[in-house]
Amino acid sequence: VDLCKMLQQEYLKLKNLQKSRNILNFTLYRGLRLALIDVENMRKNIGSLISTNGFLSTTRDIDVAYIYAGIGMQANDDKIPILFTINVNIQSQTNILADIGEISKISDESEVLFDLGSTFKINNVYYDTAEQFWRVEMTTTDEGETIINEYLTNTRNKALQSTNILTFGYLLLNMGEPHKAQQYYSNLLPFGKESNASIYHMLGLAYSMTQDYSKALDNMMHARDLFMNAVPPNLEFVAHTTFSIANIFYHQKQYKQSLEFFNMALKMYSKVNKNKTTNEFVNVWMKLGDVYHEMNSNRTALKMYNKAMKAQEKLIPSINDPIMADLYEKISSVYSRKGKYNKAIEAAKKSLHIKEQIYPPVHPFIGEAYNHLSTIYILIDDHKEALEYVIKKKKIYETIYPAYHPLIMYAEQQIAMLKNNIELKDRKMQLELHLKELKSMKKVQH
Numbered sequence: 001v002d003l004c005k006m007l008q009q010e011y012l013k014l015k016n017l018q019k020s021r022n023i024l025n026f027t028l029y030r031g032l033r034l035a036l037i038d039v040e041n042m043r044k045n046i047g048s049l050i051s052t053n054g055f056l057s058t059t060r061d062i063d064v065a066y067i068y069a070g071i072g073m074q075a076n077d078d079k080i081p082i083l084f085t086i087n088v089n090i091q092s093q094t095n096i097l098a099d100i101g102e103i104s105k106i107s108d109e110s111e112v113l114f115d116l117g118s119t120f121k122i123n124n125v126y127y128d129t130a131e132q133f134w135r136v137e138m139t140t141t142d143e144g145e146t147i148i149n150e151y152l153t154n155t156r157n158k159a160l161q162s163t164n165i166l167t168f169g170y171l172l173l174n175m176g177e178p179h180k181a182q183q184y185y186s187n188l189l190p191f192g193k194e195s196n197a198s199i200y201h202m203l204g205l206a207y208s209m210t211q212d213y214s215k216a217l218d219n220m221m222h223a224r225d226l227f228m229n230a231v232p233p234n235l236e237f238v239a240h241t242t243f244s245i246a247n248i249f250y251h252q253k254q255y256k257q258s259l260e261f262f263n264m265a266l267k268m269y270s271k272v273n274k275n276k277t278t279n280e281f282v283n284v285w286m287k288l289g290d291v292y293h294e295m296n297s298n299r300t301a302l303k304m305y306n307k308a309m310k311a312q313e314k315l316i317p318s319i320n321d322p323i324m325a326d327l328y329e330k331i332s333s334v335y336s337r338k339g340k341y342n343k344a345i346e347a348a349k350k351s352l353h354i355k356e357q358i359y360p361p362v363h364p365f366i367g368e369a370y371n372h373l374s375t376i377y378i379l380i381d382d383h384k385e386a387l388e389y390v391i392k393k394k395k396i397y398e399t400i401y402p403a404y405h406p407l408i409m410y411a412e413q414q415i416a417m418l419k420n421n422i423e424l425k426d427r428k429m430q431l432e433l434h435l436k437e438l439k440s441m442k443k444v445q446h
Contacts, residue, residue: 008115010098018090028058028086028112031069033079036364036400039134043125049143050122056114058086058097064110071133080134080400086120087139095119095140119143127360132399169202178209197226197234201241208244213252220245239268243284255291262288282311282323289330298334305331325354325365329372341380348373367396367407374414383425387418 018024042050059065062083066072069081088097096115120138128135169184185203189196204220207213224241227234246261262284269280289304309327316323328351335344352369359365370393377386394411401408 008096010100011096011115014097014099015090024090026060026088026090028060028088029062029065030056030058030084030086031065031067031071032082032084033070034082036080039080039082039125039136042122042136046122046125048122049119049141050138051119056118058084058112058114060110060112069133071131082134082136084136084138087137089140092140092142094142127362129360129362132362169206173202173206173209178206181206182210197223197230197237199223200226201237201244204241204244204248208248208251211251213248217245217248220248235268236272239265239272239280242268243280243287246287250287250291253294255295258291259288262291276311278311279315282308282315285311286323286327286330289334293330293334293337296337298338301334302331305334320354320357322354322358325351325358325369328354329369332372332376336376336379341376344376345373348376362396362399364396364400367393370396378418383418383421387415387422390414390418 018026065083069083071081071083088095095118097112097118100111100113119141121141121143122136122138124135124137126135127133169181169188173181182203185199185206188199200219200223204216204218204223207216207219220241224238224245227237227241242261243265246258246265249255249258249261266281266284266288269278269284270276273280285304285308289301289308292298292301292304305327309324309331312321312323312327328347332344332347332351335341335347348369352366352373355363355366355369370389374386374389374393377383377389390411394408394415397405397407397411
Protein backbone atom coordinates (compact mmCIF):
# COMPACT_ATOMS: atom_id res chain seq x y z
CA VAL A 1 0.00 0.00 0.00
CA ASP A 2 2.85 2.41 0.88
CA LEU A 3 4.47 1.69 -2.48
CA CYS A 4 1.17 2.41 -4.27
CA LYS A 5 0.87 5.78 -2.50
CA MET A 6 4.49 6.60 -3.29
CA LEU A 7 3.94 5.73 -6.96
CA GLN A 8 0.90 8.01 -7.14
CA GLN A 9 2.93 10.90 -5.70
CA GLU A 10 5.83 10.25 -8.05
CA TYR A 11 3.44 9.89 -10.99
CA LEU A 12 2.10 13.40 -10.43
CA LYS A 13 5.68 14.72 -10.43
CA LEU A 14 6.47 12.83 -13.63
CA LYS A 15 3.25 14.00 -15.25
CA ASN A 16 3.96 17.65 -14.48
CA LEU A 17 7.57 17.31 -15.64
CA GLN A 18 6.62 15.72 -18.96
CA LYS A 19 3.90 18.31 -19.56
CA SER A 20 6.31 21.16 -18.82
CA ARG A 21 8.62 19.73 -21.47
CA ASN A 22 5.65 19.22 -23.83
CA ILE A 23 6.45 15.49 -24.02
CA LEU A 24 3.20 13.59 -23.61
CA ASN A 25 4.42 10.31 -25.16
CA PHE A 26 7.62 8.39 -24.46
CA THR A 27 8.95 4.85 -24.77
CA LEU A 28 9.87 2.30 -22.11
CA TYR A 29 11.42 -1.14 -22.45
CA ARG A 30 11.26 -4.46 -20.65
CA GLY A 31 13.46 -7.42 -21.43
CA LEU A 32 12.82 -10.95 -20.27
CA ARG A 33 12.91 -14.55 -21.36
CA LEU A 34 9.71 -16.48 -22.07
CA ALA A 35 8.70 -19.88 -23.40
CA LEU A 36 7.88 -19.84 -27.10
CA ILE A 37 4.27 -20.87 -26.43
CA ASP A 38 3.80 -17.66 -24.38
CA VAL A 39 5.00 -15.62 -27.34
CA GLU A 40 2.59 -17.48 -29.61
CA ASN A 41 -0.28 -16.73 -27.22
CA MET A 42 0.56 -13.03 -27.28
CA ARG A 43 0.80 -13.10 -31.07
CA LYS A 44 -2.69 -14.58 -31.24
CA ASN A 45 -3.94 -11.73 -29.05
CA ILE A 46 -2.68 -8.77 -31.03
CA GLY A 47 -5.21 -5.99 -30.47
CA SER A 48 -6.26 -7.37 -27.07
CA LEU A 49 -5.67 -5.96 -23.59
CA ILE A 50 -3.25 -7.33 -21.03
CA SER A 51 -3.21 -6.36 -17.38
CA THR A 52 -0.46 -6.77 -14.79
CA ASN A 53 -1.11 -8.76 -11.63
CA GLY A 54 1.77 -7.07 -9.79
CA PHE A 55 4.12 -4.12 -10.13
CA LEU A 56 5.76 -4.00 -13.55
CA SER A 57 9.37 -2.91 -13.78
CA THR A 58 10.54 -1.26 -17.02
CA THR A 59 13.44 0.91 -18.09
CA ARG A 60 14.12 3.95 -20.25
CA ASP A 61 17.43 2.37 -21.30
CA ILE A 62 17.05 -0.19 -24.09
CA ASP A 63 20.51 -1.61 -23.35
CA VAL A 64 19.37 -2.56 -19.84
CA ALA A 65 16.36 -4.35 -21.36
CA TYR A 66 18.72 -6.20 -23.73
CA ILE A 67 20.68 -7.48 -20.73
CA TYR A 68 17.56 -8.72 -18.91
CA ALA A 69 16.34 -10.44 -22.06
CA GLY A 70 19.72 -12.13 -22.47
CA ILE A 71 19.93 -10.94 -26.08
CA GLY A 72 23.16 -12.12 -27.68
CA MET A 73 23.97 -14.36 -24.69
CA GLN A 74 24.17 -18.13 -24.47
CA ALA A 75 21.31 -19.63 -22.43
CA ASN A 76 20.87 -23.00 -20.76
CA ASP A 77 17.07 -23.13 -20.63
CA ASP A 78 14.10 -23.40 -23.02
CA LYS A 79 13.27 -19.69 -22.83
CA ILE A 80 13.83 -17.20 -25.66
CA PRO A 81 14.67 -13.47 -25.42
CA ILE A 82 11.78 -11.00 -25.74
CA LEU A 83 11.97 -7.21 -25.92
CA PHE A 84 8.82 -5.36 -24.88
CA THR A 85 8.52 -1.83 -26.24
CA ILE A 86 5.87 0.17 -24.37
CA ASN A 87 4.60 3.46 -25.75
CA VAL A 88 3.37 5.52 -22.78
CA ASN A 89 0.82 8.34 -22.88
CA ILE A 90 1.39 10.44 -19.76
CA GLN A 91 -2.21 11.66 -19.84
CA SER A 92 -3.52 8.19 -18.97
CA GLN A 93 -6.07 8.33 -16.16
CA THR A 94 -5.67 4.77 -14.89
CA ASN A 95 -2.07 3.70 -15.51
CA ILE A 96 0.16 4.97 -12.72
CA LEU A 97 3.92 4.87 -13.20
CA ALA A 98 6.94 6.60 -11.76
CA ASP A 99 10.63 7.13 -12.31
CA ILE A 100 12.24 5.32 -9.40
CA GLY A 101 15.83 5.37 -10.65
CA GLU A 102 16.93 7.53 -7.74
CA ILE A 103 15.35 5.33 -5.08
CA SER A 104 15.92 1.96 -6.76
CA LYS A 105 18.57 -0.39 -5.41
CA ILE A 106 20.20 -0.27 -8.85
CA SER A 107 20.08 3.40 -9.79
CA ASP A 108 21.87 3.09 -13.15
CA GLU A 109 19.04 1.00 -14.65
CA SER A 110 16.76 4.04 -15.28
CA GLU A 111 13.89 2.07 -13.78
CA VAL A 112 10.27 3.09 -14.28
CA LEU A 113 7.71 1.17 -12.25
CA PHE A 114 4.05 0.62 -13.20
CA ASP A 115 1.46 0.30 -10.45
CA LEU A 116 -0.73 -2.76 -9.84
CA GLY A 117 -3.38 -3.43 -12.50
CA SER A 118 -1.83 -1.31 -15.24
CA THR A 119 -3.41 -2.10 -18.60
CA PHE A 120 -1.73 -2.32 -22.00
CA LYS A 121 -2.85 -3.00 -25.54
CA ILE A 122 -0.81 -5.50 -27.60
CA ASN A 123 -0.18 -3.77 -30.94
CA ASN A 124 2.26 -6.15 -32.58
CA VAL A 125 4.29 -9.29 -31.93
CA TYR A 126 6.93 -10.25 -34.48
CA TYR A 127 10.33 -11.86 -34.91
CA ASP A 128 13.13 -9.40 -35.71
CA THR A 129 15.15 -11.34 -38.28
CA ALA A 130 18.01 -8.84 -38.25
CA GLU A 131 18.44 -8.85 -34.45
CA GLN A 132 17.23 -12.46 -34.06
CA PHE A 133 14.82 -12.02 -31.16
CA TRP A 134 11.10 -11.45 -30.67
CA ARG A 135 9.61 -7.98 -30.22
CA VAL A 136 6.33 -7.15 -28.50
CA GLU A 137 4.97 -3.65 -29.06
CA MET A 138 2.39 -2.32 -26.57
CA THR A 139 0.77 0.96 -25.57
CA THR A 140 -0.72 2.05 -22.26
CA THR A 141 -4.50 2.30 -22.43
CA ASP A 142 -7.46 3.30 -20.26
CA GLU A 143 -9.71 0.72 -21.94
CA GLY A 144 -9.24 -1.67 -19.02
CA GLU A 145 -11.08 0.78 -16.75
CA THR A 146 -14.29 0.07 -18.68
CA ILE A 147 -14.16 -3.59 -17.67
CA ILE A 148 -13.52 -2.79 -14.02
CA ASN A 149 -16.15 -0.04 -13.75
CA GLU A 150 -18.71 -2.20 -15.50
CA TYR A 151 -18.40 -4.77 -12.76
CA LEU A 152 -18.44 -2.24 -9.94
CA THR A 153 -21.28 0.02 -11.12
CA ASN A 154 -23.77 -2.41 -12.66
CA THR A 155 -25.72 -5.01 -10.80
CA ARG A 156 -23.84 -8.26 -10.33
CA ASN A 157 -26.04 -10.15 -12.75
CA LYS A 158 -25.72 -7.52 -15.47
CA ALA A 159 -21.98 -7.45 -15.03
CA LEU A 160 -21.75 -11.18 -15.43
CA GLN A 161 -23.76 -11.03 -18.64
CA SER A 162 -21.19 -8.63 -20.06
CA THR A 163 -18.92 -10.06 -22.74
CA ASN A 164 -16.01 -8.05 -21.30
CA ILE A 165 -16.25 -9.72 -17.89
CA LEU A 166 -16.09 -13.19 -19.42
CA THR A 167 -13.55 -12.16 -22.06
CA PHE A 168 -11.08 -11.03 -19.40
CA GLY A 169 -10.84 -14.61 -18.15
CA TYR A 170 -10.62 -15.85 -21.73
CA LEU A 171 -7.65 -13.53 -22.21
CA LEU A 172 -5.98 -15.17 -19.22
CA LEU A 173 -6.43 -18.53 -20.98
CA ASN A 174 -4.95 -17.22 -24.21
CA MET A 175 -2.02 -15.73 -22.32
CA GLY A 176 -1.20 -19.18 -20.95
CA GLU A 177 -2.54 -18.55 -17.42
CA PRO A 178 -5.16 -21.34 -16.99
CA HIS A 179 -4.75 -21.51 -13.19
CA LYS A 180 -5.50 -17.79 -12.87
CA ALA A 181 -8.47 -18.22 -15.22
CA GLN A 182 -9.78 -21.05 -13.02
CA GLN A 183 -9.61 -18.80 -9.97
CA TYR A 184 -11.15 -15.86 -11.85
CA TYR A 185 -14.17 -17.81 -13.10
CA SER A 186 -14.64 -19.63 -9.78
CA ASN A 187 -14.87 -16.24 -8.05
CA LEU A 188 -17.57 -15.16 -10.52
CA LEU A 189 -19.83 -18.18 -9.95
CA PRO A 190 -21.66 -17.02 -6.77
CA PHE A 191 -22.64 -13.66 -8.27
CA GLY A 192 -25.13 -14.44 -11.01
CA LYS A 193 -27.16 -17.42 -12.16
CA GLU A 194 -27.86 -16.04 -15.62
CA SER A 195 -24.24 -16.30 -16.72
CA ASN A 196 -23.31 -19.45 -14.83
CA ALA A 197 -23.57 -21.64 -17.92
CA SER A 198 -20.92 -19.57 -19.70
CA ILE A 199 -18.75 -19.51 -16.58
CA TYR A 200 -18.91 -23.31 -16.20
CA HIS A 201 -18.03 -23.61 -19.89
CA MET A 202 -14.96 -21.39 -19.46
CA LEU A 203 -13.98 -23.28 -16.30
CA GLY A 204 -14.13 -26.47 -18.34
CA LEU A 205 -11.75 -24.95 -20.90
CA ALA A 206 -9.41 -23.77 -18.12
CA TYR A 207 -9.27 -27.21 -16.49
CA SER A 208 -8.77 -28.82 -19.87
CA MET A 209 -5.71 -26.62 -20.44
CA THR A 210 -4.18 -27.92 -17.19
CA GLN A 211 -5.08 -31.49 -18.28
CA ASP A 212 -7.43 -31.91 -15.32
CA TYR A 213 -9.89 -33.65 -17.63
CA SER A 214 -12.15 -34.98 -14.86
CA LYS A 215 -12.96 -31.45 -13.60
CA ALA A 216 -13.05 -30.17 -17.18
CA LEU A 217 -15.69 -32.75 -18.10
CA ASP A 218 -17.76 -32.09 -14.96
CA ASN A 219 -17.87 -28.34 -15.60
CA MET A 220 -18.53 -28.73 -19.31
CA MET A 221 -21.38 -31.22 -18.77
CA HIS A 222 -22.92 -28.89 -16.20
CA ALA A 223 -22.64 -25.96 -18.63
CA ARG A 224 -24.31 -28.01 -21.36
CA ASP A 225 -27.22 -28.93 -19.07
CA LEU A 226 -27.74 -25.28 -18.12
CA PHE A 227 -27.72 -24.14 -21.76
CA MET A 228 -30.10 -26.96 -22.68
CA ASN A 229 -32.53 -26.20 -19.84
CA ALA A 230 -32.63 -22.45 -20.48
CA VAL A 231 -35.92 -21.00 -21.72
CA PRO A 232 -35.64 -21.05 -24.67
CA PRO A 233 -32.69 -23.48 -24.96
CA ASN A 234 -29.51 -21.81 -26.20
CA LEU A 235 -28.78 -24.31 -28.99
CA GLU A 236 -25.69 -22.51 -30.26
CA PHE A 237 -23.98 -22.74 -26.88
CA VAL A 238 -25.23 -26.30 -26.41
CA ALA A 239 -23.36 -27.06 -29.64
CA HIS A 240 -20.23 -25.25 -28.40
CA THR A 241 -20.16 -27.15 -25.13
CA THR A 242 -20.88 -30.44 -26.92
CA PHE A 243 -17.86 -29.75 -29.15
CA SER A 244 -15.72 -29.00 -26.07
CA ILE A 245 -16.87 -32.23 -24.38
CA ALA A 246 -15.87 -34.18 -27.50
CA ASN A 247 -12.47 -32.50 -27.34
CA ILE A 248 -11.99 -33.57 -23.73
CA PHE A 249 -12.79 -37.19 -24.62
CA TYR A 250 -10.33 -36.91 -27.52
CA HIS A 251 -7.52 -35.80 -25.20
CA GLN A 252 -8.37 -38.71 -22.91
CA LYS A 253 -8.07 -41.04 -25.94
CA GLN A 254 -11.70 -42.11 -25.51
CA TYR A 255 -12.32 -41.99 -29.24
CA LYS A 256 -15.77 -43.62 -29.37
CA GLN A 257 -17.21 -41.08 -26.94
CA SER A 258 -15.36 -38.32 -28.77
CA LEU A 259 -16.93 -39.37 -32.10
CA GLU A 260 -20.37 -39.47 -30.51
CA PHE A 261 -20.14 -35.92 -29.16
CA PHE A 262 -18.48 -34.44 -32.29
CA ASN A 263 -21.32 -35.85 -34.39
CA MET A 264 -23.85 -34.46 -31.92
CA ALA A 265 -22.18 -31.05 -32.18
CA LEU A 266 -22.32 -31.28 -35.98
CA LYS A 267 -26.09 -31.94 -35.90
CA MET A 268 -26.66 -29.04 -33.51
CA TYR A 269 -24.62 -26.62 -35.62
CA SER A 270 -26.71 -27.74 -38.61
CA LYS A 271 -29.88 -26.74 -36.74
CA VAL A 272 -28.43 -23.37 -35.74
CA ASN A 273 -26.87 -22.53 -39.12
CA LYS A 274 -27.81 -24.09 -42.44
CA ASN A 275 -24.72 -22.57 -44.06
CA LYS A 276 -22.09 -25.28 -43.66
CA THR A 277 -19.12 -23.00 -44.36
CA THR A 278 -18.75 -21.50 -40.88
CA ASN A 279 -15.75 -21.88 -38.59
CA GLU A 280 -17.73 -24.29 -36.42
CA PHE A 281 -18.22 -26.78 -39.25
CA VAL A 282 -14.56 -26.53 -40.28
CA ASN A 283 -13.47 -27.20 -36.68
CA VAL A 284 -15.77 -30.20 -36.24
CA TRP A 285 -14.74 -31.81 -39.53
CA MET A 286 -11.06 -31.28 -38.68
CA LYS A 287 -11.50 -32.88 -35.27
CA LEU A 288 -13.53 -35.77 -36.72
CA GLY A 289 -10.63 -36.31 -39.12
CA ASP A 290 -8.22 -36.38 -36.17
CA VAL A 291 -10.33 -38.97 -34.35
CA TYR A 292 -10.67 -41.22 -37.39
CA HIS A 293 -6.93 -40.87 -38.01
CA GLU A 294 -6.20 -42.03 -34.45
CA MET A 295 -8.56 -44.96 -35.00
CA ASN A 296 -6.71 -45.88 -38.24
CA SER A 297 -9.83 -45.18 -40.33
CA ASN A 298 -7.73 -43.40 -42.92
CA ARG A 299 -10.30 -43.22 -45.69
CA THR A 300 -12.87 -41.57 -43.42
CA ALA A 301 -10.20 -39.26 -41.96
CA LEU A 302 -9.37 -38.03 -45.47
CA LYS A 303 -13.05 -37.51 -46.20
CA MET A 304 -13.43 -35.32 -43.09
CA TYR A 305 -10.27 -33.30 -43.82
CA ASN A 306 -11.39 -32.68 -47.41
CA LYS A 307 -14.80 -31.50 -46.18
CA ALA A 308 -13.07 -29.11 -43.81
CA MET A 309 -10.79 -27.90 -46.61
CA LYS A 310 -13.64 -27.17 -49.03
CA ALA A 311 -15.52 -25.24 -46.34
CA GLN A 312 -12.39 -23.31 -45.35
CA GLU A 313 -11.66 -22.38 -48.96
CA LYS A 314 -15.13 -20.81 -49.20
CA LEU A 315 -14.77 -19.16 -45.80
CA ILE A 316 -11.31 -17.68 -46.42
CA PRO A 317 -10.38 -17.70 -50.12
CA SER A 318 -6.84 -16.52 -49.29
CA ILE A 319 -4.12 -18.97 -50.30
CA ASN A 320 -1.99 -18.17 -47.26
CA ASP A 321 -4.27 -19.47 -44.53
CA PRO A 322 -2.77 -21.21 -41.45
CA ILE A 323 -5.79 -23.54 -41.16
CA MET A 324 -5.20 -24.70 -44.73
CA ALA A 325 -1.55 -25.32 -43.82
CA ASP A 326 -2.68 -27.49 -40.89
CA LEU A 327 -5.15 -29.38 -43.09
CA TYR A 328 -2.53 -30.13 -45.75
CA GLU A 329 -0.20 -31.47 -43.04
CA LYS A 330 -2.96 -33.66 -41.59
CA ILE A 331 -3.78 -34.99 -45.08
CA SER A 332 -0.09 -35.66 -45.62
CA SER A 333 0.03 -37.72 -42.41
CA VAL A 334 -2.90 -39.85 -43.56
CA TYR A 335 -1.34 -40.48 -46.99
CA SER A 336 1.94 -41.38 -45.29
CA ARG A 337 0.19 -43.91 -43.06
CA LYS A 338 -1.50 -45.38 -46.15
CA GLY A 339 1.90 -45.74 -47.86
CA LYS A 340 1.03 -43.20 -50.56
CA TYR A 341 4.24 -41.28 -50.08
CA ASN A 342 4.18 -39.18 -53.25
CA LYS A 343 0.82 -37.73 -52.26
CA ALA A 344 2.08 -37.31 -48.69
CA ILE A 345 5.08 -35.30 -49.92
CA GLU A 346 2.90 -33.21 -52.24
CA ALA A 347 0.52 -32.25 -49.40
CA ALA A 348 3.41 -31.63 -46.98
CA LYS A 349 5.10 -29.25 -49.44
CA LYS A 350 1.85 -27.32 -49.87
CA SER A 351 1.65 -26.96 -46.10
CA LEU A 352 5.27 -25.80 -45.95
CA HIS A 353 4.74 -23.26 -48.73
CA ILE A 354 1.84 -21.65 -46.86
CA LYS A 355 3.78 -21.54 -43.59
CA GLU A 356 6.73 -19.90 -45.33
CA GLN A 357 4.41 -17.13 -46.53
CA ILE A 358 2.80 -16.34 -43.17
CA TYR A 359 5.47 -17.03 -40.53
CA PRO A 360 8.96 -15.60 -39.91
CA PRO A 361 11.73 -17.69 -41.53
CA VAL A 362 12.88 -19.11 -38.18
CA HIS A 363 9.41 -19.84 -36.79
CA PRO A 364 9.05 -23.24 -35.05
CA PHE A 365 6.03 -24.08 -37.24
CA ILE A 366 8.35 -24.04 -40.26
CA GLY A 367 10.75 -26.24 -38.32
CA GLU A 368 7.89 -28.68 -37.72
CA ALA A 369 7.08 -28.67 -41.45
CA TYR A 370 10.72 -29.51 -42.27
CA ASN A 371 10.61 -32.28 -39.67
CA HIS A 372 7.41 -33.70 -41.19
CA LEU A 373 8.97 -33.81 -44.67
CA SER A 374 12.21 -35.36 -43.39
CA THR A 375 10.19 -38.12 -41.70
CA ILE A 376 8.46 -39.04 -44.97
CA TYR A 377 11.74 -39.09 -46.90
CA ILE A 378 13.27 -41.35 -44.23
CA LEU A 379 10.34 -43.77 -44.68
CA ILE A 380 11.10 -44.08 -48.42
CA ASP A 381 14.88 -44.34 -47.82
CA ASP A 382 15.59 -41.04 -49.58
CA HIS A 383 18.20 -40.09 -47.04
CA LYS A 384 19.70 -37.23 -49.05
CA GLU A 385 16.40 -35.35 -49.20
CA ALA A 386 15.73 -36.18 -45.55
CA LEU A 387 19.15 -34.82 -44.60
CA GLU A 388 18.44 -31.54 -46.39
CA TYR A 389 15.28 -30.94 -44.35
CA VAL A 390 16.83 -32.05 -41.05
CA ILE A 391 19.67 -29.54 -41.56
CA LYS A 392 17.10 -26.82 -42.26
CA LYS A 393 15.09 -27.56 -39.12
CA LYS A 394 18.29 -27.68 -37.03
CA LYS A 395 19.19 -24.16 -38.20
CA ILE A 396 15.79 -22.91 -37.02
CA TYR A 397 16.04 -24.65 -33.65
CA GLU A 398 19.55 -23.25 -33.12
CA THR A 399 18.16 -19.75 -33.61
CA ILE A 400 15.30 -19.99 -31.12
CA TYR A 401 16.50 -22.54 -28.54
CA PRO A 402 19.58 -22.81 -26.30
CA ALA A 403 22.52 -24.93 -27.47
CA TYR A 404 21.68 -28.12 -25.60
CA HIS A 405 17.95 -28.17 -26.27
CA PRO A 406 16.63 -31.73 -26.92
CA LEU A 407 15.31 -30.79 -30.38
CA ILE A 408 18.76 -29.59 -31.45
CA MET A 409 20.49 -32.65 -30.01
CA TYR A 410 17.99 -34.97 -31.71
CA ALA A 411 18.52 -33.18 -35.03
CA GLU A 412 22.29 -33.63 -34.64
CA GLN A 413 21.77 -37.37 -34.04
CA GLN A 414 19.56 -37.57 -37.14
CA ILE A 415 22.16 -35.77 -39.24
CA ALA A 416 24.89 -38.17 -38.10
CA MET A 417 22.65 -41.20 -38.76
CA LEU A 418 21.57 -39.96 -42.21
CA LYS A 419 25.13 -39.13 -43.24
CA ASN A 420 26.22 -42.59 -42.14
CA ASN A 421 23.37 -44.23 -44.09
CA ILE A 422 24.22 -42.20 -47.21
CA GLU A 423 27.88 -43.21 -46.92
CA LEU A 424 26.98 -46.89 -46.47
CA LYS A 425 24.62 -46.72 -49.44
CA ASP A 426 27.31 -45.10 -51.60
CA ARG A 427 29.82 -47.78 -50.57
CA LYS A 428 27.31 -50.51 -51.38
CA MET A 429 26.70 -49.01 -54.82
CA GLN A 430 30.43 -48.73 -55.45
CA LEU A 431 30.91 -52.35 -54.37
CA GLU A 432 28.09 -53.54 -56.64
CA LEU A 433 29.55 -51.55 -59.51
CA HIS A 434 32.99 -53.01 -58.86
CA LEU A 435 31.56 -56.57 -58.82
CA LYS A 436 29.81 -55.94 -62.15
CA GLU A 437 33.09 -54.76 -63.65
CA LEU A 438 34.86 -57.89 -62.40
CA LYS A 439 32.17 -60.11 -63.96
CA SER A 440 32.48 -58.25 -67.25
CA MET A 441 36.27 -58.68 -67.23
CA LYS A 442 35.94 -62.45 -66.57
CA LYS A 443 33.54 -62.81 -69.49
CA VAL A 444 35.98 -61.02 -71.81
CA GLN A 445 38.86 -63.25 -70.65
CA HIS A 446 36.85 -66.41 -71.43
